[in-house]
Amino acid sequence: MIPAAFDYVRAASLTEAIGFLQDDPDGTKLVAGGHTLLPALKLRLASPNRLVDIGSIAELRGIEISGDTIRIGALTTHAELLASEPLNAELPIFRETARLIADPQVRNRGTIGGSLANADPAADWPAIAVALQAEIEIAGSNARRVAATDFFVDIFSTVLEQDEVLTALHIRKPASGMRFAYRKIRHPASGFAVVGVAAGICLTKGVVTAATVGITGAANRAFASHDAVDFLIGKALSRETIEQAARLASESTQCLSDRYASADYRANLIRIEVGRALLGLAS
Ligand SMILES: Cc1cc2nc3c(=O)[nH]c(=O)nc-3n(C[C@H](O)[C@H](O)[C@H](O)COP(=O)(O)OP(=O)(O)OC[C@H]3O[C@@H](n4cnc5c(N)ncnc54)[C@H](O)[C@@H]3O)c2cc1C
Incomplete structure (x- = not known):
């Protein structure tokens, strides 16, 4: 050690x-x-x-909300994301998620940039970044922004090159009426996500006009379930619609299998948790 x-x-x-x-x-x-x-x-x-x-680099710190965009610096800690009133007034899913990460000691030191760059397939923030259709800002010889869905490549692997720094997360403020939820089934020993689901919907007169589903823990990387989203759009959010969307989400990837949870078990957890998240958003 x-x-x-x-x-x-x-x-x-x-x-x-x-x-x-x-x-x-x-x-x-x-x-x-x-x-x-x-x-x-x-x-x-x-x-x-x-x-x-990199802990004392000022330009990597802070949460800026201006116009219709939110910029979260890479060094923003889980605790800062939990505590930020302006951020959670726009997107309470940050508080909802941060409080499920580890304990105060880890939340006080761990950063969102470190979590995204590390790309642990069971980490929580990747599901949020994917569901919010965030862009990840990268500095280095090829400075660029990459959509979160394209950023995660494989287990502990991203598009970051060895000489690049993840500098920030950019999120477009959601349209009014869009609501999000994050749920996770924790591993009993580590607290990491066996399956974590970030879902969002906008309902207009009971019909889904926008939706998003980001999933972590289940596969080699966080991913969006486009099948579930495409199915939801234009439908009334009935129990049957939710069940079908949850089933499509559970079929949208090849799940990981390990000593704790088989691939089939993880797929079933996706179905259950997407269903519960959508049901919560429907009420
Ligand atoms: C006991 C415990 C429980 C935990 N539980 C959870 C949990 O439930 N859910 C969860 O999501 N996480 C959990 N974590 C992980 C925790 O959130 C980490 O702090 C986080 O994943 C990494 O952030 P960090 O700032 O500590 O990164 P570091 O440990 O400093 O770095 C991690 C990796 O990312 C690289 N890196 C860091 N910052 C950058 C950057 N800006 N640009 C490029 N590369 C960078 C580093 O080189 C390193 O390879 C847990 C950790 C512990 C110790």
């Missing part, structure tokens, strides 16, 4: 952090909250030559 030796540097700016990464992309790792990376170092699942601490 003792990490291999490494150098430690604190980056004063984003430019400096990128410079450190470009200097030695294979041997350098960024550290934000450290609540995923430090356990990995102790278990020697990672042994970088150098850690670059």
Whole structure:
């Protein structure tokens, strides 16, 4: 449980952090909250030559709400997302989700940027990013924004290159009348999502005019269930409609199988949790 030796540097700016990464992309790792990376170092699942601490880079901090967009800096902690009144006035799903992540100690240190960049298939924020159709801002030699649905590639794998920094999450404010919910079945030991579902719908005179479903925990990466969404649009949100949408969501991916939950069990949990989330939004 003792990490291999490494150098430690604190980056004063984003430019400096990128410079450190470009200097030695294979041997350098960024550290934000450290609540995923430090356990990995102790278990020697990672042994970088150098850690670059990005924790004091001001431009990676803060939640900005202006016009119809919301920008959440990569270093925003789970606790800040839980506590932010302006953010939760627009999107209470942030509070709903943050309170389901670990314990106060982890929430005070862990960051949304670290969670998204790490791409743990059982992490909570990826489902939210996908369901909110967020864009992920990336800095480096090829600065760009990537849709959350395209950002996650595989287990612990994203489109981020070794010398890139995830700088922020951009969300377009939802149309008025759009409501969201997040539910998860926790793993009893870790608290991570065995299956987590972020759903949103807009009802106009009882008919679904907009919908979104993001799922984490079930597969190798967080994903959107387009089949469920396409089915819901234009339908009255009856119990039968919800059941059919939940079934389509459960069939929209190849689920993971492990010692705790088989693929069939996870698919069934998607069906149950999408159904419960939609039922809650219907009332
Ligand atoms: C006991 C415990 C319980 C937990 N329970 C949950 C849970 O229920 N749900 C959940 O979702 N998570 C959970 N977590 C994970 C926690 O939320 C982590 O803090 C988070 O996933 C990673 O954020 P971090 O800031 O600590 O990242 P770090 O550990 O600092 O970094 C993680 C990885 O991302 C990279 N990285 C970090 N920031 C950036 C960036 N801006 N750009 C590019 N790469 C970057 C690092 O190089 C590293 O590879 C738990 C963690 C612990 C220890």
